[in-house]
Each structure stands twice: as structure tokens, then as C-alpha cells.
Amino acid sequence: MSAHTTSRRDRLRQATVEEIHVTVRRLLVAQGSAAVTINAVAREMGMSGPALYHYYASHDELVGAVTAGFFRELAETMEQARDAHADAPIGDRLLSVCRAMRAWAIAHPAEFGWIFASPIAPPNRRQDSVRHQAALRFEQVLLDLTVELWQAQPFPVPDLAGLPASLREQLTAYSATIEGRLPPEAAHVFLTCWIRLYGLLCMEVLHQLDFAYTDLEPVFEECLRDLSAKLSLDYSEPPLTEGRRPS
Amino acid sequence: MSAHTTSRRDRLRQATVEEIHVTVRRLLVAQGSAAVTINAVAREMGMSGPALYHYYASHDELVGAVTAGFFRELAETMEQARDAHADAPIGDRLLSVCRAMRAWAIAHPAEFGWIFASPIAPPNRRQDSVRHQAALRFEQVLLDLTVELWQAQPFPVPDLAGLPASLREQLTAYSATIEGRLPPEAAHVFLTCWIRLYGLLCMEVLHQLDFAYTDLEPVFEECLRDLSAKLSLDYSEPPLTEGRRPS
DNA sequence: AAATTTGCTTAGAGCTATTAAGGAAACATA
């Protein structure tokens, strides 16, 4: 595992790429997304402007790569929470993955905001492979757990025949894209939960709820309680960590 | 009401301001938010660059003014839906306001996206009076109706003593900022509904659900059905308009 | 040792926001 697979050049290049990502992130966190310019990043790294084009073909591509990294980090955090207590009941693992998701979002609001709000523009290009791939992995974590739950102890689902035709078709199509791992009715429940969880988080991080709340932790827990009921699994309080006090 | 209150100059200036707003909106819709530059707007209007600074002190201020206009338009649409059938049951009026909100968002995705995703940056300045004022008016519409509902036929609320202390305090504070028009418990129900409605809409418009859905209308209606139950009011199907077919 | 690839440089075109200075027209006033 030495000179053949990874040349010295490759290692240097890799190090530079990582320095770029770190620098972008520092600028984003410290001064907001508008401060993440190619020139500023290069300046911070002590090299001048156009040099960065040897690593990324455009500003958009750089942003896409960094965003993909954020998705990956978030997904890894959630996977760690999933695997930390691999022997725990499926319900507990699901809850702890949800909490890990929020914990990461709260700890990294600028990054999470970027993940969510950056694709205002691109409803078009779908082959944004790097970024799209990472987003898929992120979505996959909760989907996998839900599939596992569905197989171990199926949750209640609505009657497919009772749903509007349009919804039925969409759910069937989605069920197919996940290779039938959930039938359409179960996919519907999963998507409903996903929307509530992710939607709440996005509103929190994008400051849409500041007019009423200063700390959404109890609201999030209530949401989890609600979703637990929907999935007919036992809600259990979050483990007490530093910084959280029982009331 | 002629020459004294509104001079010729004032009218011309007002017309120019409106042309600016129209131009900004056209650029936003046609080419995305990145295309809304001071230079581009001026160019479109046949005047060159710095002239716009006689109307707005900065790019940010221009964006803020236009965003406020979007909020106002959305709020007016909702108010119209509220007042269209002033004699209808409160529940029906609530539902039709919610539907009017989504209809506007769907009809004007770029504008709605701007409303929602633009304040990634400014969690600081709260005296963004123009824009903030308009946002308040928007939020007010559903709050007003909920207050009316609460007074006419109170919906079930949780026991305040059973809520976490932190949440209790935040709800009490919010109840105070709306001058006690809803007690904390009722405010909690209102906010929960608000989060689900607005959150779903934001995710839809910002394309966070494209991976599963192509048309969220049935999902939105299901959400409304759910919220109707929470508020113990009768859910009624949306009126059939052109373009919507019963299945 | 020679040739090629790679990482960087500076120069420059064409955007952008914003400030400064000045001209021309409309308005207000003496």
C-alpha cells in the first residue's frame, strides 16, 4: 500500500483538496455563504485566485463538492448513532438516529442551512452526481431503519384503496424506486414521518420559528413522540448528556 | 384629494418604484435570484446602473422591499380567501385560507422560495421593518382565524402542567407577545399546526420532496385533514376548480 | 538527459456593488 496505488503527487493533491474544503467551511461558518468566493478561499490559503481552477472547474462545482461533504458528514453521524447500540431495539435506534440528525444540524447550522437552501436554483440538473449521491446516502439511513422496522414489527398503514388515485400512483412509483423494500402504503407512512422531521429541522435552522421559539428541543421531542405513536413503537426519553438538565 | 397630497413628482417616482419591482420580479422568475442584480434591473429599464441608488440605498434594501411586496401579496391572497365567504363556518374559512396559501406558493414558486430562503443570512437585524412588518401580517392571518376559532368553539389543548418546563416558558412568552389572545396551551396547538403547514409547503417549493413526489396536492389535503382533526373541526373537500379533476 | 505533466503565477475581459461628481430639467421661491 505504498508507491504504486498512491503517488506522492496524489497525496499532495489530496491534502490541498482537503485544505480547500476546510477553508471553505471556515469562511462559511464565520462570514456566511456570500463570503465563500473562489478568490477569498485562495487568498486564505496563500495562493492566488485562478490556482483553484486546477481543483474545481467552477465556483458551483466547488460548492457542490463541499456540500456533498456536509451530506456525507451528516450521514456518517447518523450511521454512527445507528450502529452505536446495534443490539438495542429498533425503535431506540430510530429515535437516536433522529436525535443525531438534529444534534448535527444544531451544532452546524451554517452547513445544514447550505445543504437545505442551496438548491433553490437547480431543479434542473439531476446528474449532480457527487452531491446527489451524498444526499441519497443521507436519506437512506432513516429509510433503511424504517424498512428494518417494517420487517420486524410492521406498523399500521392506511388502506391503499382509500387514498386518492394520484397519491396512490406516486407512492407506487416511489415504492418501485426503493426496489419495493416498502410497499406503497408503508412508504406513505415513512414519507409522512420524513416530512415532519426534516421539515421541522429546516424551519428551525432557517430561523422561520424564531418569532415564537428560542429552543426547539422540546418541540422536536414532541414530534418524535408523535411519530413513535404513528410507527407504534415505544417512545423513550433521550439519554441525558452534558448540557441537558432534567426539568 | 388632488394636487396637494400627491405631487406630480411623487406620482412619477411611485411609478418608477413599481417598474423596478416588476422588473425585479420578472428577472427573478425568468432567470433565478442570481440574475437580480442592480445593474441588470437598471439595464432592463433602459437606465444605467447607479440611477437605481436614488430609489434604494443598496442591493439588500431593494431585495428587502421586493420581498416585503411578495409577503404582502401572499397575505392579501389569504385575506381574500378569508373574506370571500365571510358567512361560512370558521372551519371552512380556515381551510380555504390554507389552500389559498398553497395555491399562491405553487403559482409563484420563485417568489415563495425567496420569501423563505432569503433570510439564511440575517438572523441579526430585527428592525428590518418593511420586510418584517409584511411577514408579520402574513403570519397574522392564520393566527387571527385560530383565535376566532378558539373563542367560538375551543379546540382540545394539552395540559400545560404536563409539558416540559422549557416549552411552557416559551409558550407563555409567545402568548404574551400575541397579547394573550391565545393562552399558552392553545398557542401550542396553533404553532404545531403552523409548523406542519408551512413546513410542508417550504419543502415542496424548495424541491426537497422531488425524490418521491411529483404532485403534493393530495399530501397537502391529508395534512389539512389531520390538522382539522386536531382542531376538532369538520374537514371538507376543496371546491373543484378548473384543472382539478375528481379521481 | 529530454520530454511531459502538474501547480502555480500574472494579465486581462467582463461581470458585479457602490461612491463621486456633474449636467439638465422640474419645482419653489423672491
Place this chain on the structure above:
DNA sequence: TATGTTTCCTTAATAGCTCTAAGCAAATTT
């Protein structure tokens, strides 16, 4: 009616941005 002020717009200029082009120098390959 003449004079002064206010208002709208212009061009010029600064400083930043993205991105292309041309070229030097060092590292790597042949």
C-alpha cells in the same frame, strides 16, 4: 420673471467577483 434648490439621471472610477489565457518552474516520466 429670474433665481435658487431639489431631483433624476448620467459618466467615471474603485474594488471586488468569476473565469480564460499564456507562461514559468519544478516534479515526474520516459
